[in-house]
Amino acid sequence: MGVLLLFHMWREAHVHQMIEEDVEVPHLPTTFDGAVILYLSDTHKRKLKWTDLEYLVNKVDWVLIGGDVAEKGISWSIVRHNMKLLSNIAPSFTVYGNHDKRAGTAQIARILRESGVQLLQDDVVYLRKGDDRLSLIGIDYRSKKGDMLLEQIDKKFCKIAIVHDPLQALRLEQNADLILSGHTHGGQLVLPFFGPVFLSKAYRSVSNGWYSLKRSPEDVYQEGKMLVSRGYGTNHLPLRLGCPAEMHIITLRVPAEKALTEKQP
Template identity: 35%
Template sequence: MVFIFVFIIMSFAIGLIAYMYKLAHSDQVLYQEISFANFPDSFGEVKLFFISDIHRRLLSEDIVSEVKGKVDLVIIGGDLLEKRVPIERVEQNIKSLTEIGPTYFVWGNNDYEINPRLLDAVLLKYGVKILDNTAVSFESEEGDRFVLLGIDDISRKRARLDLALQDAGPGGFKVLVSHDPKIQKQIKREDQISLVLSGHTHGGQIRIFGFGPYEIGKLKRTGETAILVSNGYGTTSLPLRLGASPETHVITLKRK
């Protein structure tokens, strides 16, 4: 009887771990529309592919095929890698992402676990624009501006939202990319940031009965700012997930 009980428990544990491993390596593209009263009519719609926290994973060719030709910009929300990830794998991921469209990157905490110059070199090789407390502006024929801002990693005290805002200049529809969603605490109403894109939390990664160390990834609004915190694509520490599926995002921005 004891043997049967132990066998059942072990079988359940093995089955659960296998499920968690399979979930952690699954692929998902979430299609999300976000409308804003201040989105410029002259841009029509802007479509973003957002991915964060790749860590040790190799980006699926299925995802690349699914979103290629459907988005205007690709945004990497940090943690392209972590310690002991071969730079060749990182390069393959960057190459795949740049095949989707013009690509922009912000630093995450784990990106600094290797020599940053190595990652810099690969990003430069594939023409990826690094947003490190800087901004890039796109202008429509009517003179409206779409502004993409990015800040460096908060945990290493490298984040300077003030510099990114200064680089962005006045006006324009502003989208801020920050690996760590804690940037929310620094945003002021007068900054006129309409959307924040973040990752870092992995949605808690392993949630027991719905509870985890962080909130599940979600889109929410705080005042006039929409905030998307992604579950991310990869895992850290353990290659397992439970109750927090990996995700990437195709985000359509349009006028309300």
């Protein structure tokens, strides 16, 4: 029985779910309606397979990566392989996670440059569709500059943020329309009725999935959203239980009330 359970946990850690969702994003320009993001986080030392992703070429507009593309002691060839593969799908952007900092940021930064993946360290870039654009903000792990960065952008401008740690991300909730996060691995080992075995109590309320973000009272549009991914790789043990690895294909949608308002004369 124990051997079968271990095999099941090993297998769960070496497959993944591809979750496809339409997500309404406040302040999204109408030209971005239907734009597609591939989001994944926490690859660690797990190697991506081109056969799992090649169908996304010409389907995905951007690839966003939630950090922890490496870990201490990793073979750098794995990081290089993963980053080159993702940048072959679409323009790709990432932030640092906590394990990236421990692995060696100088080497990671070099691999990212050579692979064509743009590293965002408290940076803002603009994604374009036609004559419109939205802001993509990448917040460095444990940085305190996130609020300042988002506050510098007009409140009516659509803001998507990549923030590795969801607790750090929650500090930005009144200024962001969509936050993409990770870090928790969803708990990685999750028991029925008990929940995540090793996940810190502080993260249990944001362990994985979609969460609503509070909006400023004067904002007439719907609340923002935060996604906490269970991640693609594993932390410490190459095992998962009740918490399969995942990637996300997110189709951006204009909120119904915004579309209706813009149609009115």
